[in-house]
Structure formats: C-alpha cells, structure tokens
Amino acid sequence: MIVTLTVHPSLDRTVSIAEPLRVGEVQAASAAREDAGGKGINVARVIRAAGAESLAVLPLDPSDPFAAILAGADVPVRPVTVRGSTRANIAITDPAGETTKVNLPGVALAASDLDAIIDTVVDASRGARWLVLAGSLAPGLADDAYVRVIHAVRDRLGEAAPRIAVDTSGAALRAVVAEGRPDLIKPNDEELADLLEAELPAASDLAEAVHTAARALVPAAVGAALITLGGEGAVLVTADGGWAASPPPTRVRSTVGAGDSSLAGFLIADERGATPGGSLVSAIRYGSAAAALEGTQAPGPADLPTADIPVRELAR
Known part of the structure; x- marks a missing residue:
C-alpha cells in the first residue's frame, strides 16, 4: 500500500492548440480534457493503474463537483471535510509539447483542518509501505505543515511508520529537509538548486552536476533524492551511490504530471523489490509514458x- 497526501488538489484542465501559443491573440483549441489532479492524486492514479494498492488523502468539500470527477479516476480516497471548491489548473499545450500553465489558488485551510488531515493520514498509513507528501501547500498552511505530518506519523506509528517521500518545492521543501528527514525527496534540477540556494556545480553534464549537488543533502539530511531532469532523464542519489539514466525517444504531448508519474514509477518498482538502478529505470519509463x-x-x-x-553509475 502506498498512501498519498494532497493538501492542494486541483481540477486539471488541459487545452491543446494546433500552433505555438501566441500571447495576446485569440487561438482555437484543437482538444480539451479535464482530470482530477494535484501531485499526490496523480501519483495515486499511476500506482492504481499499475495494479498496486494506493490510497489518496485530500481535503474535499462533499458538495464540490470535483468529487464526481475524482470518483471517475478510480482511486480509493480518504477525504477530510472542508468548505470550498477545489481550484482549477489550466495547461495550454502546443504540438511540440511546450506547456504553459496557470495555477489558481485553492481552498484556504485552517490549523484545525491540518489537525484533521494529520489524524486521517496517520490512520491511513497503518500498514503502508510508503507515504507520499506531494504538491504545494494550500493557502493558510505554514511552511512546516509537511514537517508536522512527518513527525506525527513517526511519533504515533513508531517502527510501523511507512517510509516517507516528499515532492514539493520552495519554503515547504526547505522546511522538510531542515526538520523532517524524509526518506526520499523528488525535486527537479531547478528545485534542487533553489533548495541549496546555489547554482549547480560545474560538471561534464547535468546528471553529474545534480549528483554532486545532492551529495550535500544525502545522507546527511535526507535518505535519498530522485532528481528529474525533463528530457535528460533522472538521477538517483542514495547513501550507497548515484545513478543516472536518460529517457528513450518520446513524442512529448504534455509535460504536466510527468514528474509525478516518475515518482510513482520509482515507488512501484521499489515496493516490488527492484534494485536502485531498476527503480530509476521504472521512474524513467513512467515519466516518459506520461x-x-x-x-x-x-x-x-x-x-x-x-x-x-x-x-x-556516477562516481562519488
């Protein structure tokens, strides 16, 4: 079982256009679709599609139309009742796969809402192998909200607590690394540089650069780091070594959710007993497919x- 938490879910509206985006002009859409989104929900959907068990925890107003769309995604959910409508994220994708996103603000959460979410996550995590904390924090939550979740799960479940993966950015990620000691983080290369508040070191290629940079965190502050590099693949850094892999040729239609699928692919393989290299390959396959x-x-x-x-294998 892999449990995910999405405190800032979204209705993902993707609009496809036949030509590159022309800012300030009117263009016709060639297609459009809506998906129940938010990083943790995306991870749970991929895990479910792979035939593995997943459970998605999220704040949700019972009267929100998003609930019906989420039900159609065939993902077991554990909702925490709040008041307000789920935000919409809009992505515009051109034929080359270039994506422009506009993310709207979501439902503001109070301290009492976070307390209820923490209780639900702890209960849902009993017997789970992984807990994934993913996405931006909802308005109203402090930067250390994920840290509070991590501490509560570990304090209340003890040795039975699942391993914890975190996929967020900015101040929320800095707080997790400083105080939460997660088992895995999944930044991209830009988020890693922002986390370290420094440019990536000079290296022969991007994989070497992020590997060197991630060594400042692994294993001193985090158990492992899966760093996604878009079209250049991904790097896995653990206490035992570092590995890099590149994606196969892919016709890119939309990059939205590709990083979430990479994380899901990694966790699916890890839960099935794959080696670090095998888990990295699974991450690449799922990210490319998305x-x-x-x-x-x-x-x-x-x-x-x-x-x-x-x-x-990357030299240390």
Missing part, C-alpha cells in the same frame, strides 16, 4: 516505452 499522453492521464503498463534504458 509525457507522451495528453493532459494529466495516468500511464499504465501498456503505455510504457519498451526501449532499453541504460543506467550509468
């Missing part, structure tokens, strides 16, 4: 690229 789909569709096993994905 990028080849329109909108924020959850790739399933039939969508995964079958081309060989070599993994190279």
Whole structure:
C-alpha cells in the first residue's frame, strides 16, 4: 500500500492548440480534457493503474463537483471535510509539447483542518509501505505543515511508520529537509538548486552536476533524492551511490504530471523489490509514458516505452 497526501488538489484542465501559443491573440483549441489532479492524486492514479494498492488523502468539500470527477479516476480516497471548491489548473499545450500553465489558488485551510488531515493520514498509513507528501501547500498552511505530518506519523506509528517521500518545492521543501528527514525527496534540477540556494556545480553534464549537488543533502539530511531532469532523464542519489539514466525517444504531448508519474514509477518498482538502478529505470519509463499522453492521464503498463534504458553509475 502506498498512501498519498494532497493538501492542494486541483481540477486539471488541459487545452491543446494546433500552433505555438501566441500571447495576446485569440487561438482555437484543437482538444480539451479535464482530470482530477494535484501531485499526490496523480501519483495515486499511476500506482492504481499499475495494479498496486494506493490510497489518496485530500481535503474535499462533499458538495464540490470535483468529487464526481475524482470518483471517475478510480482511486480509493480518504477525504477530510472542508468548505470550498477545489481550484482549477489550466495547461495550454502546443504540438511540440511546450506547456504553459496557470495555477489558481485553492481552498484556504485552517490549523484545525491540518489537525484533521494529520489524524486521517496517520490512520491511513497503518500498514503502508510508503507515504507520499506531494504538491504545494494550500493557502493558510505554514511552511512546516509537511514537517508536522512527518513527525506525527513517526511519533504515533513508531517502527510501523511507512517510509516517507516528499515532492514539493520552495519554503515547504526547505522546511522538510531542515526538520523532517524524509526518506526520499523528488525535486527537479531547478528545485534542487533553489533548495541549496546555489547554482549547480560545474560538471561534464547535468546528471553529474545534480549528483554532486545532492551529495550535500544525502545522507546527511535526507535518505535519498530522485532528481528529474525533463528530457535528460533522472538521477538517483542514495547513501550507497548515484545513478543516472536518460529517457528513450518520446513524442512529448504534455509535460504536466510527468514528474509525478516518475515518482510513482520509482515507488512501484521499489515496493516490488527492484534494485536502485531498476527503480530509476521504472521512474524513467513512467515519466516518459506520461509525457507522451495528453493532459494529466495516468500511464499504465501498456503505455510504457519498451526501449532499453541504460543506467550509468556516477562516481562519488
């Protein structure tokens, strides 16, 4: 079982246009779709599509139309009752896969809402292998909200607590790294540089640069780091080593949710006992599959690229 928490869910509206975006002009859409989104929900959808068990925790108003869309996503959920409508995120994607996003603010949460979310997450995490805390924090939550979740899960469940993966950015990620000691973080290269408040070191390639940078965190502050690099693949850094892999040739239709699918692919493989290199390959396959789909569709096993994905070990 993999449990996810999304405190800032979204209705993802993806609009496809036949030509590159022309700012300030009127353009016709060639297609549009809506998906129940938010990073943790995306991860849960991919895990479910792979035939593994997942459970998504999120704040939700029972009268919100988002509830019906979420029900259609076939993801088991544990909602925490709040008042207000789920935000909408709008993505505009052109034929080259270039994506422009506009993210709206969501439902503001109070301290009492976070207390209820924490209680629900602790209960849902009993018997789970992984807990994924993913996405931006909802308005009203302090930067250390994820830290509070981590401490509560570990304090209340003790040795039975699941491993904890965090996929967020900015102040929320800095707080987690400073105070939460997560088992895994999943920044991209820009988020990693922002976390370290420094430019990536000079290196022969991007993978080498992020590997060197991540060594400032692993294992001193976090158990491991999965750093996604878009079209250049991903890097996995653990206490035991570092590995890099590049994606197979992919016709990119939408990059929205590709990082979430990469994290899901990693966790699916890890839960099934894969090696670090095997888990990294799974992350690459799922991320590439998501990028080849329109909108924020959850790739399933039939969508995964079958081309060989070599993994190279990075020198420490």
